[in-house]
Amino acid sequence: MKKMIALALAMVLCLGLLAGCGGGSADQLEQIKKNGKITIAMEGTWSPWTYHDETTGDLVGFDVEVGQYIAQYIGVEAEFTEIPWDGLFAGMDSGRYDLVINGVDVTADRAEKYDFSDPYAYIRTALVVRSDNEDITSFEDLAGRTTSNSIGSTYMELAEQYGATCEGVDSLGETMQMVESGRVEATLNAEQSILDYFNQHPEAELKIVAYTPDANEIAIPMRKGDDSAALRQAVNEAIAAMRADGTLSELSIKYFGGDITQ
Numbered sequence: 001m002k003k004m005i006a007l008a009l010a011m012v013l014c015l016g017l018l019a020g021c022g023g024g025s026a027d028q029l030e031q032i033k034k035n036g037k038i039t040i041a042m043e044g045t046w047s048p049w050t051y052h053d054e055t056t057g058d059l060v061g062f063d064v065e066v067g068q069y070i071a072q073y074i075g076v077e078a079e080f081t082e083i084p085w086d087g088l089f090a091g092m093d094s095g096r097y098d099l100v101i102n103g104v105d106v107t108a109d110r111a112e113k114y115d116f117s118d119p120y121a122y123i124r125t126a127l128v129v130r131s132d133n134e135d136i137t138s139f140e141d142l143a144g145r146t147t148s149n150s151i152g153s154t155y156m157e158l159a160e161q162y163g164a165t166c167e168g169v170d171s172l173g174e175t176m177q178m179v180e181s182g183r184v185e186a187t188l189n190a191e192q193s194i195l196d197y198f199n200q201h202p203e204a205e206l207k208i209v210a211y212t213p214d215a216n217e218i219a220i221p222m223r224k225g226d227d228s229a230a231l232r233q234a235v236n237e238a239i240a241a242m243r244a245d246g247t248l249s250e251l252s253i254k255y256f257g258g259d260i261t262q
Helices: 002-022 027-035 062-074 085-093 108-113 154-161 172-181 191-200 226-244 247-256
Strands: 037-042 077-082 114-116 121-123 125-130 146-150 165-169 187-190 206-211 216-218 221-223
Touching: 027 037, 027 062, 027 226, 037 062, 037 085, 062 077, 062 226, 062 247, 085 221, 108 114, 125 154, 125 172, 125 191, 146 154, 146 172, 146 187, 154 165, 154 187, 165 172, 172 187, 172 191, 172 206, 187 191, 191 206, 191 247, 221 226, 226 247
Parallel strands: 037 077, 146 165
Antiparallel strands: 114 221, 121 216, 125 187, 125 206
């Protein structure tokens, strides 16, 4: 009997310790502070959101500086991990990193699986074809056509919703080259990213033929659950601080040439 009581007490104590270590709403944020860093995943190939400076090779971009501000607000270092789009969420699911900051659209499907921060940017989707293409002038014209986009992106999903067959790629540059070379007929992407590409490649024989009427909300996904509640609150506070002190608008103008944060 004494052994059974001792065993029961040990189990209660163990469960209590587990609850204290794994069930609190501040656990993920506390662990981040303990480690002194917050791990952030992004593609690193999607200018001007996340890309490498051609001169220095450094990882730069709108989302890079957003991530650095959030880390500084929390009081830790930002550690960036570059992952192709189709691996971003899987890596966060497995706990390899804390946040994905990569111009992520808020969708119903994603909101079921992840908790999102407050929106920090708003973008429209643009439809791009070759300059000599007169057959595709609207999203409805994508039915039966071929497009290219990052695997699992909202742009791939939208193209397929309009009846297109989509080839998966790893970067914006690759998909634009596929359209220009005629390997596919069109691509969809963020308006600001496409305009930035045109600025970087004025010789590109490409054009925008249509835009979505409504802007998509861009926010920061993180794992669902009470464990991430304090982290989500801290990220939202950082975004609010960036709005209040003008940093968010300044970064948008710096990288996009206009304010996409309103």
